[in-house]
Amino acid sequence: MSQPRKIIIDTDPGQDDAVAILLALASPEIDLLGITCVAGNVPLALTRDNARKVCELAGRPDVKVFAGCDRPLERALVTAEHVHGKTGLDGADLPAPKMPLQGAHAADFLIETLRREPPGSVTLVAIGPLTNLATALRRAPDIAARIGRIVLMGGAYFEVGNITPAAEFNIYVDPEAAAIVFGAGVPLVVAPLDVTHKALVTAPRLAAFRALGTEVGATVAAWTDFFERFDKEKYASPGAPLHDPCTIAWLLHPDLFTGREINVEIETAGTHTTGMTVADWWRVTGRPANALFLGDVDADGFFSLLTERLSRL
Ligand code: BDR
Ligand code: CA
Numbered sequence: 288m289s290q291p292r293k294i295i296i297d298t299d300p301g302q303d304d305a306v307a308i309l310l311a312l313a314s315p316e317i318d319l320l321g322i323t324c325v326a327g328n329v330p331l332a333l334t335r336d337n338a339r340k341v342c343e344l345a346g347r348p349d350v351k352v353f354a355g356c357d358r359p360l361e362r363a364l365v366t367a368e369h370v371h372g373k374t375g376l377d378g379a380d381l382p383a384p385k386m387p388l389q390g391a392h393a394a395d396f397l398i399e400t401l402r403r404e405p406p407g408s409v410t411l412v413a414i415g416p417l418t419n420l421a422t423a424l425r426r427a428p429d430i431a432a433r434i435g436r437i438v439l440m441g442g443a444y445f446e447v448g449n450i451t452p453a454a455e456f457n458i459y460v461d462p463e464a465a466a467i468v469f470g471a472g473v474p475l476v477v478a479p480l481d482v483t484h485k486a487l488v489t490a491p492r493l494a495a496f497r498a499l500g501t502e503v504g505a506t507v508a509a510w511t512d513f514f515e516r517f518d519k520e521k522y523a524s525p526g527a528p529l530h531d532p533c534t535i536a537w538l539l540h541p542d543l544f545t546g547r548e549i550n551v552e553i554e555t556a557g558t559h560t561t562g563m564t565v566a567d568w569w570r571v572t573g574r575p576a577n578a579l580f581l582g583d584v585d586a587d588g589f590f591s592l593l594t595e596r597l598s599r600l
Contacts, residue, residue, distance in 0.1 A: 299327025299415030302510035323393035329375035339384030348386035355393025359461035378513025421464035442564030443480035454562030546581035
């Protein structure tokens with residue numbers, strides 16, 4: 288096997304964030320340099336604890352976890368307890384974390400790591416609002432040229448919004464941060480709702496997590512069971528979308544996904560459309576492409592990869 292790919296996960300756990308972290312920790316192709324936490328699904332005081340709970344669940348108390356921004360760049364924080372529950376990880380009770388929280392701010396860790404590692408060698412996986420990444424890019428514009436790629440879960444086009452009719456949650460919470468990231472000139476891979484809404488935890492897929500017979504399998508089943516109630520009711524779908532693990536799955540097996548290299552702009556000033564990802568899917572604007580915008584996934588392939596990897600923990 289070639290050298291594992293160095294990544295940093297920026298996250299607001301969130302049950303689906305937690306599954307993404309587990310997938311990364313279970314995958315030998317990935318070298319997780321650290322986890323940076325941001326306010327999003329729940330406030331920062333919870334996301335930084337949740338990330339450590341997940342590492343301990345995976346038997347990895349050695350992972351470096353950093354706390355970052357506790358609010359968006361210019362707006363009041365919007366959270367999503369209506370989906371993820373009061374703790375962000377409702378559905379399974381995990382013990383309070385014992386592993387330490389690192390002292391540095393998440394943005395400083397991002398800057399220091401990107402300046403230390405060879406240019407292009409670090410991938411950022413962003414699965415929450417983009418406040419930490421934007422803060423790092425603002426403080427140290429030189430890091431943009433050193434980031435290998437940003438793979439993020441966020442946005443929506445054909446699938447429209449989940450927090451407003453036009454906007455997906457991660458982008459809506461901090462559109463100014465998203466505009467900085469999408470405008471940074473860094474290679475971007477975007478997993479919008481268009482693709483994550485095809486990665487549904489149906490009853491047989493949930494049963495497969497439970498059938499692993501491990502603590503990890505039981506916990507992932509309990510988490511997905513919890514947040515399913517919301518999405519099933521909202522979309523009348525056979526299961527909830529497992530958004531954030533699509534980013535890690537793309538790193539492991541990009542062939543499971545299809546998409547287009549297109550221009551994507553972030554609406555920051557809309558009356559009804561703030562946080563919308565204006566995706567030029569039909570290439571009608573002539574604006575240069577700045578992202579690989581994913582549109583489809585082999586859902587069975589995705590779930591067999593995920594379930595097999597979780598079985599290793
Ligand atoms: C995104 O928002 C959060 O609720 C999920 O964790 C995911 O990152 C989906 O819109
Ligand atoms: Ca998330």
